[in-house]
Amino acid sequence: THSSLYQQLGGAHKIAEIVENFVYEIEYDPQILPYFEGSNIDRFKQKLTEQICFLSGGPCEYTGDSMTQVHTGMNITEAHFNRTVDLLINAMNKANVSHRLQNQLLAKLAPTRKEMLYL
Template sequence: MKQLVGVLLAVLISACASNQASVYQQLGGEAKVAEIVDNFILEIGMDPIMLCYFEDSNIDRFRDKMQEHLCMLTGGGCTYTGDTMEQVHGGMKITEAHFNHGVDLFIRAMDKAGVPHRLQNQVLAQMAPTREDMIYR
């Protein structure tokens, strides 16, 4: 009997561990991702350093693709249908300093959306691998 209880307990613990919410779910799903992206766009629009990178951008497309990309990266089950990060950022010659400044603006966007710092770190960790495809292209 004790073995059966032990096995059942192990199965329950395993099931709980495998059902952990994705970062996307922890954020609050589609509505929160949209809020973060809209905040980010506002931050860019008020920032003379970053605005020059977006002068010729279709902001509606940027919003749509950024939401898809953030959803995909954070485990929301979305499919990103945009261009690769290398294609999008090619020719921009984004420096390390400008990239870091963009991250600061994204953090402000998450702050304004009320995302806790612990969760912000998880989001940034999911986004970090795209860095190499963006800078010095």
């Protein structure tokens, strides 16, 4: 079958749960939280939800800014990037996403790495 990653994940409902959990993880991470001080968290949630929906083949457009635009000036290190990915994995674990689907989603997001490090 050719059901999209979006469908396999469980659609909008599951993506919303992942994003909620991810924001929760960030809020409790002393290394990553400082990056988000002064950010509009509602916008972050909305745009990240769109991006995950779009990248997983769901019926969404991404209406946010480019990854380079958004993350420029943050000087994100490799360690902090990797830490953020760990927080996303925690978020997916808490949402009961299988490791197979986690890996597929991470593979879609991984290429953004080079668009945001050390900018």
